Amino acid sequence: MNYIDLFSGSGGLSEGFIKNGFKAIAHIEMNGDAVNTLKTRLSYFYLKTTNKLEFYYQYLRGEITRNELYNMIPSELLNTVINEEMSEATLPKLFERINKTLSGDSVDIIVGGPPCQAYSLAGRNKQKRIQREQEKGVEVDDERKYLYKVYCDFLEYYKPKMFVFENVPGLLTSDGGKHWIDIKALFDKVGYDLQYKLLNSKEFGVSQERKRIIIIGWLKGTNYEYPKFEPTEASCTLKDLLNDLPSIQPGEESGEYSNVKPHKYVQKHYRNKEDVLTWHLSRPANNRDREIYRLAINEWVKDDNQKRLQYSNVPEHLRTHKNTKYFTDRFKIVPPNLKYSHTVLAHIAKDGHYYIHFDLNQARSLTVREAARLQSFPDNFYFEGSRTSVFTQIGNAVPPLMAEGIARELKKQLESKGGEVID
Template sequence: MDNIINQYNFIDLFAGAGGLSEGFVQAGFKPLAHVEMNQFAAQTLQTRIAYYYLKANKKLKVYRDYLRGVITREEFLSKIPDSILRSVLCETMSDKTLPSIFDTIDMILAENNISKVDVIIGGPPCQAYSLVGRAQSSHMITPMQDDPRNELYKLYARFLKRYQPRMFVFENVMGIQSANGGKTWKNIKTYLKRVGYEIECHEQNSRSFGVLQNRRRMIIVGWLKDSGLKYPEFEVIEPDALVNDLLNDLPAILPGEKSNEYSDRKISKYVKTQKIRERGDILTLHESRSNKERDIEIYKRVIELWNNGHQRLNYNDLPEELKTHKNRDSFLDRFKVVEGDEQYCHTMLAHISKDGHYFIHPDISQHRSITVREAARIQSFPDNYFFEGPRTSQFIQIGNAVPPLMAKGIAVGVEHELSKKGDIDGKKSFT
């Protein structure tokens, strides 16, 4: 890659599909390595770094040929140097695997003449900390307090101890501070401080970063003790847009249909400004689930209620012939339309991988759940971001991701902090 002076670098742990990483890249940071255990998410990361390599070398035709199916994935990856591809480590982090992961990252640093890691980002899988997860814990074989994922922060701390980045960003769900009666959060703070960091934890909402989604997350930021750094100040962005602005230029399709060609509908200012869709993009992953007639009838009722007064469907209000669930006491809002005429829609969840009932398209003429591409747009992923694997995995990757636009805002704040202190560590640029 091109030599960039004073460009900060980062390592992404528990990287998922790369939402957090994408935001840092968009803000000008250079990725050194991604560590992710899921095979399909790791493939998505490889595809994305391949995209950036081809873009930098003015060879995007190769990428577009891959998206169109003109070349196979094997042929596509053969165009990318091994030194680029091996920066994605598809590994499950554990005490056993960490030495080899460290060796690989050390090799990447040495090959690129990098003496210092600037930032480590990422957040361990969040189900063990989440409020929803704990509410369901009584129905699980392994209670939440005994979930081994509760202690993944210890592995994160070992990366901090080894590479001593000037700052780190640890993203997680609401509830991390109260998990396990507060003991987990106390232990996390103790571990992170023990390896040389001061930390702060604050709630952030993606809607404050220009994302058209109400998504609350805890953002923990740490910095080396006595470095003079602090928790960044993030610029609040309030876009003049509605959720429909994300959806309206995509082709209208019915349940079970797909489209690989953009429609001639007008592109909204928001989509243009945020570079969600750019000239030359190939439309992918715009295929809707097939639905039973019963579900379609329910969808129409849900959409009509919302569009005519912002009312939500109560499951018990459905005619008996449309009801299939025996549970009539909870999850009565299991059918929910995306709020197209509002500035923000409800939180995108990985549960969309199971069914689309909670994310119904607001256009009654389409009477379907949203597609992978529409879900990605709600999460602020650009259309040229391709998700690998089967549709179930694609939805999980998107639902679990940090919205790139939110991540970009966080990265800008981090960059501002780092630049205030200058290159005091004798940092070398990524090449």
């Protein structure tokens, strides 16, 4: 079953589809670091199928370079990752390049979701600024809001049996709901019925509360439908999830696992015996922030009251601003005794105050690897780029376990129903 991944990012959606036996015809992504992440992950899957994974682990240990790794992989596989911005102007050459890979085959499914910032709460603040400029007679808008049109161009051109379109809940209320009406109308125009649901990643075994709109569409006249997902949950607490990763201080990095035996759920979904620990890297923190981190940890664990630290309760000598009325929970720990964290966002790339590790002795924000586990990326998934870039890739991704659950149910329909036309 062939699929195309649009706005691929680091490949969270693709991870789930590849693990269900789908073949990637193309990944299209404009960020160079994410492109290399995709290529490195495809290298992993290729070497795994050819029983040569030792070369992949040599790369993770720094024993060979990335170029040496890529030289072991067929160029036609790496070339399915296309480093290009998606726009009306780039469509002709994108179609031409993808058609060479297809060699006359059809596309079964298209997946992806345009950048969600324009629809998020943070994006709304930008929209207000844009509106103020427009009121002054300045023509300005957030062009990312209209990238769904390019997505529909792909649907119209390749006519896949189904598609998956992922985005934030704010998509439904953008521009007072008018934007969603326009999106549905265009999907209808290019020949697709659709249904959407607000799904939570925690119902797919992800250790995180993360609500997303998942739109699934199918060619008009076929007998596909929105799948029913049986809820499943993580069988471990967040302490269990992270406990086998070594204790480190702010600014430190470790490439060796601790002696703590990983939880059974971690062994099932995250860590294999041969895995090499990468990106267990913590950002630096000054003494003031660490003191606040300890206050946040103590506030949660003392007397098991499970309370969040409010900024108004931070001693004045530790505050960096006077505003105690808004964003009062800006320092937030990942609770060790719960099964789910709050949502991991791309903002984690800017500061870690919203993602504080629960260990009082460490008093730091999450490492890159810890954030990746909250997003359900396995430890053998290697991210390319700087720490800031990788945090952004993780925060923007679709959790792989969620993607895997979606892909599994769609595969059943594609195999059993075959897109039969309803009389």
